[in-house]
Amino acid sequence: QQQVKQSPQSLIVQKGGISIINCAYENTAFDYFPWYQQFPGKGPALLIAIRPDVSEKKEGRFTISFNKSAKQFSLHIMDSQPGDSATYFCAAGVGTSGSRLTFGEGTQLTVNP
């Protein structure tokens, strides 16, 4: 079964700290790995995404690290801010079906002021 395992379930960091969320997948056919941010009552919003031909992608304070051999990828949020407090989901997709995604269970991030 196609699964994406996400950890931790919840995370509390201080303002200015680094938030790290990890995901692992099983299906080696996955070749598209996005991260979504979701606020209460809202739909998920795409943050950043990576394909396995690169090991790292950075956009502003958000960085994805990708380890193809270990089938793992992670999201790093640098200089975390209280406004980053939300639920974060990793996901994985296959080929051109970028919108048929398998999601992780989510990480509830709280950034304390």
Add this chain to the structure above:
Amino acid sequence: DAGVTQSPTHLIKTRGQHVTLRCSPISGHKSVSWYQQVLGQGPQFIFQYYEKEERGRGNFPDRFSARQFPNYSSELNVNALLLGDSALYLCASSFWGGEAFFGQGTRLTVV
């Protein structure tokens, strides 16, 4: 620019009833996918439609069905509602092979 719009935003139904949820994709997007998000969990894929044809189906019972119209909008139908169908139903649109953009969802409560 308008994003993905879903209607209604909230809905309360009784067990055994039928429900229809609607989605309008971002202009120019021809692919629409539906997801179910139970409280505290990640979204689960239900259907993908592209150019009015079903291109993928997740592990959901036949009570769930969908269709896409010539203007690329889509409907998700659920028959014989169960308490366990209570969830946030999300619609995502994209170009084929492109990034998926989600709507705000329809919160369905089955009582």
